[in-house]
Amino acid sequence: MxxxxxxxxxxxLLDVQRVERNAARMRAAVTDRGVLLRTHVKTSKSIDVARLVIDPERPAITVSTLREAEIFFDHGMHDIFYAVGITPNKLDRAFDLRARGAALMLVVDTVDAAHAVASAARRHGDAVPVTIEIDSDGHRAGVRPDQKDVLLAIAAALVEGARVAGVMTHAGGSYNARSDDELRHYARLEREGAITAANHLRQAGYDIDTVSIGSTPTALFAEHFKGITEVRAGVFTFFDLVMAGIGVCGIDEIxxxxxxxxxxxxxxxxxxxxxxxxxxxxxxxxxxxxxxxxxxxxxxxxxxxxxxxxxxxxxxxxxxxxxxxxxxxxxxxxxxxxxxxxxxxxxxxxxxxxxxxxxxxxxxxxxxxxxxxxxxxx
Incomplete structure (x- = not known):
């Protein structure tokens, strides 16, 4: 001591009691409604912290770097979603991790990236599951839900060697919300955008199993998760002043x-x-x-x-x-x-x-x- x-x-300094309370709050919002909480470990980058937060019965995680994926895999967490668009120079490293036993899922949002993943999948003899990123609120990367032709072109490129697992999106625009109503609005945009894109794939004959959404604000303010298979969130582990500023947490929860x-x-x-x-x-x-x-x-x-x-x-x-x-x-x-x-x-x-x-x-x-x-x- x-x-x-x-x-x-x-x-x-880390207040463990607050982390435990924050985790319980997120589980009540997501897991208790029957949806998988795939905790984003980029916030803590700590095995000890992650063990406080992640459900030991289903230790599914989201990572933003392959180093995170490798370290958490080495500590027994094998269900991993690498939720940043994969680049060709990282593909061999990703497939090496899968060869070691990781259930690693990737994401792309362009036809070129899809071709690169499919080519690597053929080379490694591993039909890696890949989600297509959806831009549900104009915040960052991804295919707009109404860009059906682009979405299907990416999917067609993926199946040359990989597997189309589904879609994912991140409502980063929720960080600009200034009221509970706006937070619920972003949560609806996120959910509806993901479901619309997923339905385009299903109607085209793709048997998808992943409809992944996530941000701490939308996870906590979503009215429901009908049609969603998993929620990714990370900053809830600690919270911060940005989250307090948009009304997601109190200062005493940081x-x-x-x-x-x-x-x-x-x-x-x-x-x-x-x-x-x-x-x-x-x-x-x-x-x-x-x-x-x-x-x-x-x-x-x-x-x-x-x-x-x-x-x-x-x-x-x-x-x-x-x-x-x-x-x-x-x-x-x-x-x-x-x-x-x-x-x-x-x-x-x-x-x-x-x-x-x-x-x-x-x-x-x-x-x-x-x-x-x-x-x-x-």
């Missing part, structure tokens, strides 16, 4: 924070300097476009209680500049050199990626009781 005061800062030390107090400049810059917090400014801009993170005291209107307003590589919001009447808190504060992240995935390990934090004894490693790379 390491007392909070003796931890080297900056350090990434499970990670960055512990930092005060290194200078500058009342003449209206700021406090801390040892957590963007190397500890990340450069993600996901709340900048929200009604409440949280800067580089919301500042809390050492117990995790937010200090009124205090944010990390600017960040250099190893320095954070803590200030009161411009329009706030609150005073700069009376902090001293060496005092500890905790910073809640804008984007849990990005902040986590800056650290090699979680300090598992016990709230009652104000100490780290374990160190859980994270991994990096692609």
């Amino acid at each position: 390491t007392p909070l005061a003796t931890l080297q800062t900056p350090a990434l 499970a990670i924070s960055v512990l930092s030390s005060v290194i200078a107090v500058q009342p003449d400049k209206g700021q406090i300097v801390i040892d957590a810059g963007w190397m500890a917090l990340s450069r993600d400014r996901g709340t900048a476009a929200q009604p409440v801009d949280q800067g580089y993170g919301l500042v809390c005291d050492a117990d995790g209680v937010p200090i009124p209107d205090l944010i990390v307003a600017a960040a250099n590589q190893e320095h954070g500049l803590v200030r009161v919001r411009d329009d706030s009447p609150c005073p700069l808190p009376d902090l001293k050199i060496g005092d500890l504060i905790r910073i809640l992240p804008n984007h849990a995935c990005a902040t986590g990626a800056q650290h090699d390990a979680y300090q598992v934090f016990d709230v009652e004894c104000r100490a780290a009781t374990a160190v859980w490693p994270r991994f990096h790379g692609w």
